[in-house]
Amino acid sequence: MNKNNNTCLLLLAISLFLSGCCSTNRETVYQVSTIDALLQGLYDGQTTIYTLKRHGDFGLGTFHALDGEMIVLDGRVYQIRADGVAYLADDDDTSPFAAVTFFSADRTLALPTVTDLSGLVTALDNALDTPNIFYAVRVDGHFSYIKTRSVPKQQKPYSPLVEVAKDQPTFEFNNVRGTIIGLRCPRFVKGLNVPEWHFHFITKDRLAGGHLLEVRFEGSEVLAQIDRTSEFHLVLPNSPEFYHLDTDRDLQDELERVEQ
Ligand SMILES: [Zn+2]
Known part of the structure; x- marks a missing residue:
């Protein structure tokens, strides 16, 4: 075997190794911190946007000091601040809580009879193989009405999220094109992330958005794509605040108030 063949074999081995390790990572939900830590006011950034991008091109979260809603879509990280405007996040910005994955649709779902958020949830739930794994979902199309909210940047000492959410700015969109970014976690993630849908x-021009509160649309005008994900990688904060956090409290009531 000549030297060129050896070089080819070496390159083949390297590419197989790389594709093997990346394909494993691509089917993982990579999460920073826990929803209960966020609910209790742990808003200091733990992970850079650069690191999040290395673990996913799709997902949800928030920013250091709770400075807006995070949307990760097609590899870009958007920050919807309290003015409702979407800014591109810098790689060295940080996040106290986020969950990302690499999106690759396992199935596409038409929603001909769906008209609102509860109908969307029911249709998506009916399309799942099991409620016991993670799913990333994107719903692209034209929406007759959308209502979102964001959260204003906080100052220390941080208030619990349920207090912050009382003053959340909301935004309404009529006849708008855009993308709904969804993450569905199994119910048993309670305390770690939001059980079920988030x-x-x-917007399609990627200029505005937020945490989705209400939506109305003609089902024929939107298309859902669903990505199954069975692996979960949790990165916990290495901070004194997290080390001393009371993790015994059940915060489901607070979570439900915050999510609405
Ligand atoms: Zn949210």
């Missing part, structure tokens, strides 16, 4: 929205 949706954000961004």
